Amino acid sequence: MKNSENSSAIVRDYFNAFQNGNMDKVLDLFHRNCLIVSVRDEERKKDQLHGTYRTREEAKQFIANIVNSFTTKEFSVERIIAEGNVVFANGKFSHEVKTTGKLFISDWAQVSIIEDGKIKEYRFYEDSAAFVKTSQN
Structure with missing residues (x-):
């Protein structure tokens, strides 16, 4: 149980750092x-x-690509569930696409694997069709 709690805390720290604009902390949470x-x-x-x-x-570069692509209007984490070192999180977001000014709204899901107190594997999924649609002029 303790491992699950530690793993979910790392992912929670990741989201909090991102939402607070602390990109150095975000980067530090990734395994080398x-x-x-x-x-x-x-x-x-x-x-x-x-x-x-x-x-x-x-x-x-991943963090820079996010920051360069979007102005976040809303980002919510609905749940973070951990089993051992595997963490599932999901929620919703609303981003303004910087190149078009269009609003990209999506549910999202993320799976992370924690190793040595860091995010070793990170998989993020969103409505990619909506992203393509809002990225076109």
Whole structure:
């Protein structure tokens, strides 16, 4: 039980740091050899948000891509559930897409695997069709 509580606390810290704009803390919560999958597990161009990121150095690019893509209007975490070192979280968000000014609204789900007190694996899913629609002029 203790491991589950620790794992969920790390993910909760991640969301709190992001919502408070503390990107150094967000980055520090990723394991140095992390794997991040944003919507789809495939190679991506450096500035492309969705795709695969490896290592903490690429996690810095992941954070930059989010910040450069959106102005967050609302972000809510509905639940965080942990079993051992695996954490599931979900919620809703509303982002203004910076390139179009359109509102991107989606439910989201995230699965994280915690190792050595850090986020080792991070998979984030959202309504990618809505993202494509709101990203086009």
